[in-house]
Amino acid sequence: MTTMDRMTVVAIIQARMGSKRLPGKSMADLVNKPLLWHVLERVKRSKQIAKIVLATTTKPEDEILLKIAKECSADIFRGSENDLVDRYYQAARAYGADIVVRICADNPVLEPEEIDRIIEYHKKGESDFSSNTHNINGNGYPDGLGAEVFNFSKLEEVWKVTTNSRHREHPHTYFYEHPDKYRIGTIPCPTSFRRPELKLDVNTPKELEFIRAIYEYWYPKKQNFHITDIISWFEQGLSTKPPLLIAFKLEN
Numbered sequence: 077m078t079t080m081d082r083m084t085v086v087a088i089i090q091a092r093m094g095s096k097r098l099p100g101k102s103m104a105d106l107v108n109k110p111l112l113w114h115v116l117e118r119v120k121r122s123k124q125i126a127k128i129v130l131a132t133t134t135k136p137e138d139e140i141l142l143k144i145a146k147e148c149s150a151d152i153f154r155g156s157e158n159d160l161v162d163r164y165y166q167a168a169r170a171y172g173a174d175i176v177v178r179i180c181a182d183n184p185v186l187e188p189e190e191i192d193r194i195i196e197y198h199k200k201g202e203s204d205f206s207s208n209t210h211n212i213n214g215n216g217y218p219d220g221l222g223a224e225v226f227n228f229s230k231l232e233e234v235w236k237v238t239t240n241s242r243h244r245e246h247p248h249t250y251f252y253e254h255p256d257k258y259r260i261g262t263i264p265c266p267t268s269f270r271r272p273e274l275k276l277d278v279n280t281p282k283e284l285e286f287i288r289a290i291y292e293y294w295y296p297k298k299q300n301f302h303i304t305d306i307i308s309w310f311e312q313g314l315s316t317k318p319p320l321l322i323a324f325k326l327e328n
Contacts, residue, residue: 080199083174086127087119087191087223088167089150090160091181093137097279102141102181104284106291111278112141114184114291116148121188121300124195125177131167133157159244165235168228175199176231178224178247182278184287187303191223193263198225203261205230205251211272216265220276221303224248230258269303275320276306286320 091102091112098104102112112130119128130145131153132138138154145152153167168176177195179186190208198206208215208222224247234243234250243250251258265272278284293309294301 080175080201083199083227084126084172085124085175085177085195086129086168086171086173087122087125087177087179088129088131088153088164088173089115089119089179089181090131090163091138091141092133092135092157093141094133094135094157095182095279098182098281098284101278101284102144104278106184106288107295110144111184111284111287112144112181113148115179115181115186116144116150118184118186118188119179119191120148122191122195123188124192127151127171127173129153129167129171131155131163133163158241160247161231161235161238161244161250164247165231168231173228176226176228178226180277183220183276184278185220185276185290185301185303185306186223187221190217190221194223194225197261197263202259204258205248206261206263207248208263208265212262213260215262216270216272218265218269218271218274218276218303221269226251269307271307274307276303283320 093100093102095101102110104111106114128150130141130150132141134154135157142152151171153170155163155166194206194208204226206225208217209224210217210219238244238250252260278287290306294305298305
């Protein structure tokens, strides 16, 4: 067993009701459960994650999210609304994280197996920041399936040195913008769902409508539906909703 294998892996899911693009999306209904509930339930199927922490703000409007976390047996941390680096750092420290897995709460069809794959890759020690989020370094992943992984020690470095508000608002930005300091690593998306043009996160009413259509078709049949099920859903004409395709350029 390597040193990495002995480290505590903590998934931190950032969520708040005050989203600028789609306020209240964490509580949006998907087959009679909030969107956030589905995110937490899918993350719980990961075999590599030791703890799941919902990291939200101290604002009263976010109290409702705590009920969802408790229902899903997730831990809770409340911190800064706009300083996400500090929220992640304080949450990771509070729950004894050695390895942090960053998961966005607007990814209701994320894949637990793919989260495990990027954690396993990170544990090899070949990168400081590992990601199988959308099309990083041409990995071919759809938007909304994966996660970002980094050691607490690296998060602490960023927490100490960053002062720019743009860097503080997005925990991953400083890593991407400093390739001289941090090795960025990824894994190739499996060919069966290598669809980088496909958008499966929720930031707009149109995207929420598309995800609802997926859930309404698949969830009653197969609660643990897979990305390959989603792809067959529209490729075989089972969907009345066209897939959301995106042209996405990473600016990191």
